[in-house]
Amino acid sequence: MKFKRAAFAILLVGALALVGYLAGCGAKGGTGTESDGFIELTSNLDSNCVQPLERTSAKITATVVQGNGNPVPVGTLVVFRLTPAIATFPNGQQVFSTHTTDATGVVVVTVIFGNQQGDLAVTAESIGKKSRLDIFLFFDSSKCPGADTGTGSGSGTDTSTSTDTSGGSGSGSAALSTSILLSAPSLAMSTNDAQTVTATVHDADGNPVPMGTNVTFFTDLGTFSNGRQDITVATADENGTASTALFAGSTPGLATVYASSGGDNQVINVEILAR
Numbered sequence: 001m002k003f004k005r006a007a008f009a010i011l012l013v014g015a016l017a018l019v020g021y022l023a024g025c026g027a028k029g030g031t032g033t034e035s036d037g038f039i040e041l042t043s044n045l046d047s048n049c050v051q052p053l054e055r056t057s058a059k060i061t062a063t064v065v066q067g068n069g070n071p072v073p074v075g076t077l078v079v080f081r082l083t084p085a086i087a088t089f090p091n092g093q094q095v096f097s098t099h100t101t102d103a104t105g106v107v108v109v110t111v112i113f114g115n116q117q118g119d120l121a122v123t124a125e126s127i128g129k130k131s132r133l134d135i136f137l138f139f140d141s142s143k144c145p146g147a148d149t150g151t152g153s154g155s156g157t158d159t160s161t162s163t164d165t166s167g168g169s170g171s172g173s174a175a176l177s178t179s180i181l182l183s184a185p186s187l188a189m190s191t192n193d194a195q196t197v198t199a200t201v202h203d204a205d206g207n208p209v210p211m212g213t214n215v216t217f218f219t220d221l222g223t224f225s226n227g228r229q230d231i232t233v234a235t236a237d238e239n240g241t242a243s244t245a246l247f248a249g250s251t252p253g254l255a256t257v258y259a260s261s262g263g264d265n266q267v268i269n270v271e272i273l274a275r
Helices: 002-029
Strands: 036-043 057-065 075-084 095-099 108-112 116-128 129-137 157-159 178-183 188-190 192-204 216-220 231-236 241-247 253-261 264-271
Touching: 036 116, 036 129, 057 075, 057 116, 057 129, 075 108, 095 108, 108 116, 108 253, 108 264, 178 253, 178 264, 192 216, 192 253, 192 264, 216 241, 231 241, 241 253
Parallel strands: 095 264, 188 264
Antiparallel strands: 036 057, 057 108, 075 095, 075 116, 116 129, 129 157, 178 192, 192 241, 216 231, 216 253, 253 264
């Protein structure tokens, strides 16, 4: 009888210990679904199949979210890449680095299509995460593999990566040779008006770059003083500033204005309002 009671006591203690262990694991791990952060990629395309001779560009939006569900801090580095080389960013390259500029964790980049066909992979990397969005470029849309409607504006595939490209709450420019601050007197202007946009460029140590350093500006709406949508201007003073006039033109909309120099890129959006 004593043996049976002892065995029962041992089993009871073991069961209670197991319950306690499971409860402890549940408290530590929560629901087990806590995210470690992600990037959502979307575009302004109606379809993931594009005829490059009819549409010349697309806007890609990356929304970067931390593991706690909040947007990443202002200044977090986001690196975009295009493969293969059948399209470019405004800097004329397949790599474009920029930073989040507000509390939403959102950055927008323009992809410029060339005159070549193929499956264009647009990827974004930040906070050790990577996301991909595919755009099919075909002159004949009926030959577009996997073509459908609406998926061009859907979310990209988010995958983990061991590369930490987070800028944290700082500028995130430690791995770049320069950092750029792009500004304009107003983020809204009327059609047929003009205003100055200014890029202030510093080197990796935080000092203004030398006079004569080239800065390339690009806009997808309106033109610059040379009548084109891109212009290269040299810094004109010891403060590392380069300026150019942005002419709104007669078409209202949202102009995405970029400045690029020494590996860094910065962007602002200027709303052009109809008079």
